[in-house]
Amino acid sequence: MGLKEKLLHELKAVGLLAVYFGCWLVALLTIKQLILAEYHIEFHDMSKALVGVLILSKVVLVLEHVPLGNWVRTRPAWVDVVLRTILYAFGVFVIICIERAFEGRGEYGGVMAGLRAAFQHADIYHVLANTLSLSAAILGYNMLSVIRQRLGKGTLLRMFTTPIPRDLT
Numbered sequence: 001m002g003l004k005e006k007l008l009h010e011l012k013a014v015g016l017l018a019v020y021f022g023c024w025l026v027a028l029l030t031i032k033q034l035i036l037a038e039y040h041i042e043f044h045d046m047s048k049a050l051v052g053v054l055i056l057s058k059v060v061l062v063l064e065h066v067p068l069g070n071w072v073r074t075r076p077a078w079v080d081v082v083l084r085t086i087l088y089a090f091g092v093f094v095i096i097c098i099e100r101a102f103e104g105r106g107e108y109g110g111v112m113a114g115l116r117a118a119f120q121h122a123d124i125y126h127v128l129a130n131t132l133s134l135s136a137a138i139l140g141y142n143m144l145s146v147i148r149q150r151l152g153k154g155t156l157l158r159m160f161t162t163p164i165p166r167d168l169t
Contacts, residue, residue, distance in 0.1 A: 017057035017141070024137035025049050028130070035143065056092070056134065063088060077150075081142045089135035090143075096127050 001009070033043045063084070069075075072080050097115060100123060104114025118124060148156045 003159055013061055014054065014057050017061060019054050020141060021053045021056050021060075021134075021137055022050065022138075025053055028133045038131060055095075059091065060088060060138065064145065073078070077146045083138070084141045085135060086143050088138045090136070092134050093127070093131045096130055100127060113124075 029043070029046060029049055036043050068080060068083055091128060097118065100118040101111045101115035104117050105111045108114045108117045118127065144156065151159075
């Protein structure tokens, strides 16, 4: 496979995963926007969220190739799903905290002060809500990954892009 083919394959993988996470994030942000609208608070973080989706997609694709060890390999698939979800969720939490720290560095006088402020104010609830929401998306993705591995390449996609056979309904 040449460089051009590898690049196209990578762009396709990141793109498909970005669409998946993007759907989750749009749902989350829509709920957030509706709740804030009830209190007449405007919300304008959609473009930042879309960049986050692309970063999350690439990180998940990279981490998907990290082996969790022989112990996990000998366990049922749900163990791999749960462990990966916990690890990825922790990573999401760390990244969101770092993001909040950098956002607050000017207001609070430095990155560490911004991080402390994020944990001492109501902002920590936003961090936790975003982490939990994205963790649910990651759990779904990890479950679909196991199904895709068991069914073989392309089978899961074909299952959802072709009509259901009449004899199965």
